Amino acid sequence: MVRRSSRVKATWKSLAICAFAGFGGILFGYDTGYINGVMAMPYFENMYLGYSLHPEVTPPFWIAAGMDDPTWFHLPTIDKSLIVGLLSAGTCVGSLVGSDAADYLGRRVALVIACIVFVWGVINQTVSEHMDMLGRGRFETGLGMGMISTVIILYLSEISAANVRGVMVAFYQFCITLGLLISACVNLGTRDLWNTGSYRVPICLQIAWAGILGLGLAYLPESPRWFVKTGKLDRARESLGQLRCVPKEDPSVRAELQSIVASHELEMQMRSLRLGGYEETYWGSWALCFRGRWRDRSSNLRRTVLGATVQVFQQITGVNFIFYFGTAFFKQQRFDNVFVIVVAMSTINVTATLISFYVVSSVRRRVLLIAGSIGMAACQIAVAIAGLRAPGWSFWTTMIGVGVYLVFYATTWGPGAWIITGEIFPLQIRARGVGLSTSVNWLWNTVICLLTPLLVDSDHWNLGPAVFIIWGVACLLSGLFTYWFVPETKGLTLEQVDLIFEVPARQSGKWVPPEDLVRRYSEFSRRYSSVK
Numbered sequence: 161m162v163r164r165s166s167r168v169k170a171t172w173k174s175l176a177i178c179a180f181a182g183f184g185g186i187l188f189g190y191d192t193g194y195i196n197g198v199m200a201m202p203y204f205e206n207m208y209l210g211y212s213l214h215p216e217v218t219p220p221f222w223i224a225a226g227m228d229d230p231t232w233f234h235l236p237t238i239d240k241s242l243i244v245g246l247l248s249a250g251t252c253v254g255s256l257v258g259s260d261a262a263d264y265l266g267r268r269v270a271l272v273i274a275c276i277v278f279v280w281g282v283i284n285q286t287v288s289e290h291m292d293m294l295g296r297g298r299f300e301t302g303l304g305m306g307m308i309s310t311v312i313i314l315y316l317s318e319i320s321a322a323n324v325r326g327v328m329v330a331f332y333q334f335c336i337t338l339g340l341l342i343s344a345c346v347n348l349g350t351r352d353l354w355n356t357g358s359y360r361v362p363i364c365l366q367i368a369w370a371g372i373l374g375l376g377l378a379y380l381p382e383s384p385r386w387f388v389k390t391g392k393l394d395r396a397r398e399s400l401g402q403l404r405c406v407p408k409e410d411p412s413v414r415a416e417l418q419s420i421v422a423s424h425e426l427e428m429q430m431r432s433l434r435l436g437g438y439e440e441t442y443w444g445s446w447a448l449c450f451r452g453r454w455r456d457r458s459s460n461l462r463r464t465v466l467g468a469t470v471q472v473f474q475q476i477t478g479v480n481f482i483f484y485f486g487t488a489f490f491k492q493q494r495f496d497n498v499f500v501i502v503v504a505m506s507t508i509n510v511t512a513t514l515i516s517f518y519v520v521s522s523v524r525r526r527v528l529l530i531a532g533s534i535g536m537a538a539c540q541i542a543v544a545i546a547g548l549r550a551p552g553w554s555f556w557t558t559m560i561g562v563g564v565y566l567v568f569y570a571t572t573w574g575p576g577a578w579i580i581t582g583e584i585f586p587l588q589i590r591a592r593g594v595g596l597s598t599s600v601n602w603l604w605n606t607v608i609c610l611l612t613p614l615l616v617d618s619d620h621w622n623l624g625p626a627v628f629i630i631w632g633v634a635c636l637l638s639g640l641f642t643y644w645f646v647p648e649t650k651g652l653t654l655e656q657v658d659l660i661f662e663v664p665a666r667q668s669g670k671w672v673p674p675e676d677l678v679r680r681y682s683e684f685s686r687r688y689s690s691v692k
Contacts, residue, residue, distance in 0.1 A: 175328075177403060178320050180376055182332035184271070184312040186369045187278065189339025191247065191305060193483055193506065194362040195298075197347030197499060199240055200487040204359045207289075239291065241610045244484050246295045248606035250281075250302020251309065252599050258307030259314075259595025263445075267315040267383045271308060275374035278304025282366045301366075302602075308373075310598040314591055317582030318383040319403050322653045326520040329582055330575035334513040337570060339369070340483055341506035348499045385587055385654075388420050396420070423655035424587050448589050449596055458661035460589055466645055467581045467597035473638035474577035475604040477536055478631025479569050481612050482562060489616055493547075493624070495555055508563050512570035519571045524650050524669060525580060526642060532572025533639030539565035540632035547625025554625065561628075573638070583649045586658050647671075 198204050254274070261270035281301030288294040312332060320328040346365060350358045381403055387396035397417055401408035404416075452459025481489070482505065490498040519528065539561045546557030585593035615623045615630075647668040649657050663671050 175324065177380055178316060178324070178328040179331055181312060181315055181319070181380060182328060182335050183369075183376070184308050184373050185332040185335030186339040186342070187366065187373065188305060188309055189336035189341075190343045190366055190369060191301060191339070192336075192480070193340035193343030194347060194366075195244055195247070196484055196487050197344065197351065197502065198359045198362055199243060200491060200498070201347070201351050201358050203354050203356070207356070240485070240488070240613050242295060243291075243298060245606050245609035247298040247302040247305070248602050248609050250299040251306030251602035252302075252606060254303040254306020254308075255310045255595050255599035255602055256306075257303070258310035258598075259591045261307065262311045262314055262386075262595075263389075263591045266386055267311055267318070268377050268380060270311045271315070271377050272374055274304045274307030274311065275370045275377075276304070277307065278370045279367055279374075280304075282363060282370070286360050286364045304370075306598065306602055309602075310591075310595045313578050313582045313598065314594045315383055317594075317654065318385040318590075319381070321404070322651065322656075324521070325583070326525075326575070326579050326650065327517050329579045330513070330516045330520045333516065333570070333575035333578060334510070337506070337509040337513045337574070341503070341510045344499070344503040344506040348503055351499055384417070385420055385424075385590075388417075388424055389587055393417070393421065419653065419655050420587075423658060428588065445589075446592055449592050457664065460586075460593075463584050463586075463661070464593055464596060467584055467593055468600040469641060470577045470580050470646065471597050471601035472604050473634065473641060474573050475601055475608060476631070476634040477569060477573055477638065478540055478565075478628065478634070479574070480605060480608055481627070481631065482566070484609060485612055485616070488613075492616070493554065493558075495558075501559070504559075505562060505566060509566045509570050512567040513574060515567075516571040516575050520575055520579065524648055525576060526646055526648050526665070526669065528572050529576050529580075529642040529646060530639045532568050532576065533635050533642065535568035536565050536573070537632045537635035537639070539568065540628045540635060544625050544628035544632065547628070558625070580646060580649065583652075583654060583657050584647070584661075587654075 254277075258270060258274060261273060265273070278301055281297050281299070281304060284297030284300060285294055286297075288297055313329065316328050316332060317325060343362060346362045350361050352358070381399040382395070384396040384399040384403065387393070387399060397408045397413060400413045400416055401410065404410075404413060406413060448460055449464045450461050452461045454462055454465070456462065486505065487498050487502050490501055495501060543558050543561035543565075546561070547554045581594055581597045612627070615621050615627050643666065645665050647657075647660050647663075647665045648671070649660065649668075652660065660668055660671050
């Protein structure tokens with residue numbers, strides 16, 4: 161019987177290897193967060209709006225610009241949408257490119273290339289002096305970030321031992337939140353500079369994070385599962401030995417390698433019976449992600465839709481509204497010290513993500529996501545009602561509601577969506593499946609970036625606090641989707657997860673593999689017991 165446990169134990173060295181790979185999340189979080197504050201910086205707004213203010217002018221600068229109300233001194237809605245949305249559009253494309261690079265070049269090499277692309281985009285942003293060049297740099301940075309976000313999840317899922325895989329992916333989410341906090345603090349420190357340093361310093365710092373990740377990757381092992389997929393079993397054994405911190409001849413390395421090879425060969429045999437040689441073509445390999453029927457619970461189509469939908473729900477819970485447009489929204493609501501508010505929210509996010517290390521290792525995935533959906537929905541709806549019905553309480557209700565919401569998000573859907581996405585795909589389509597899911601994540605990120613300013617700005621739909629009702633309803637829908645379709649994967653190896661789709665998601669917590677699949681899996685394990 162396949163059990164919900166793994167004989168592979170993690171060591172401190174192996175945890176450090178996985179943790180460094182998760183460091184890539186800082187790039188993700190920092191780039192997401194810095195633009196939030198930069199778009200509200202006085203000098204940045206002045207420069208890109210073309211006001212001819214003398215460098216010696218100090219706040220209140222809007223008076224010098226002939227404006228009576230500082231809340232009117234902001235970038236046009238369409239400009240804000242494009243500045244944020246172009247990065248998301250780039251990441252959407254980069255996610256797909258990253259899956260190709262990960263399959264053909266290896267997970268580690270793909271990450272190095274992604275860092276180079278990322279840095280090139282940052283350089284173009286840093287030296288930009290007009291909107292066109294800034295937008296181009298944002299798109300190029302997005303290409304690199306999209307590749308990184310795809311390959312990091314893929315790499316972490318494949319190199320982590322089953323008993324710590326959730327924690328390692330949660331660490332990636334922690335790095336995202338840490339990046340958000342760092343960017344908020346940097347913005348707070350440079351916001352009042354009346355020169356290009358106010359926005360160029362936050363932008364340029366991204367090069368440091370990419371440099372650390374890119375250089376460090378030279379010392380990390382390649383994914384053993386990629387070596388198995390490409391037929392390099394000796395290299396796979398060496399990689400497993402490095403990751404588990406034992407000699408490559410160790411029995412535990414041999415047993416784990418046998419399991420990976422057997423699962424891969426079983427998958428390949430079952431696919432060849434159904435598809436012939438179609439998957440050998442480039443487009444055929446992408447088409448594999450959509451093979452099968454939705455009613456077939458173990459079909460590739462169902463897994464692809466599941467991975468993509470989980471990422472959609474992570475996006476439409478409202479978290480990116482807070483970190484992309486929170487500064488501008490709080491400013492519009494006439495809240496004081498909006499930069500300090502964003503730092504406080506980022507601090508809550510980081511602290512709660514630390515708690516998620518314990519939560520994801522102790523609580524089952526389905527329970528985690530469903531509880532998170534309910535908690536987030538309650539907070540969002542409370543903020544909306546208070547903002548609409550009790551304006552006098554709006555500030556404190558918004559602060560408390562958003563703060564508690566971030567605790568729920570950071571401990572549940574923040575890491576949980578990435579964990580599920582990294583676990584559900586079989587090896588043969590894992591890179592493309594994760595790439596497609598990540599691309600959908602960024603596609604919806606782009607949609608939110610383009611639409612949200614229109615929803616809340618006073619010169620368009622002017623929903624104001626009512627926008628939180630939209631996020632609250634989305635949170636409730638995410639809980640229903642999880643209940644019906646997301647399987648319980650906690651404690652399983654990736655090869656065991658491949659079998660759990662044979663049962664309905666609601667029954668997966670008590671799952672016992674069907675005898676015929678256990679028998680066939682065992683046959684392949686015995687067949688490849690000669691792997692030394």
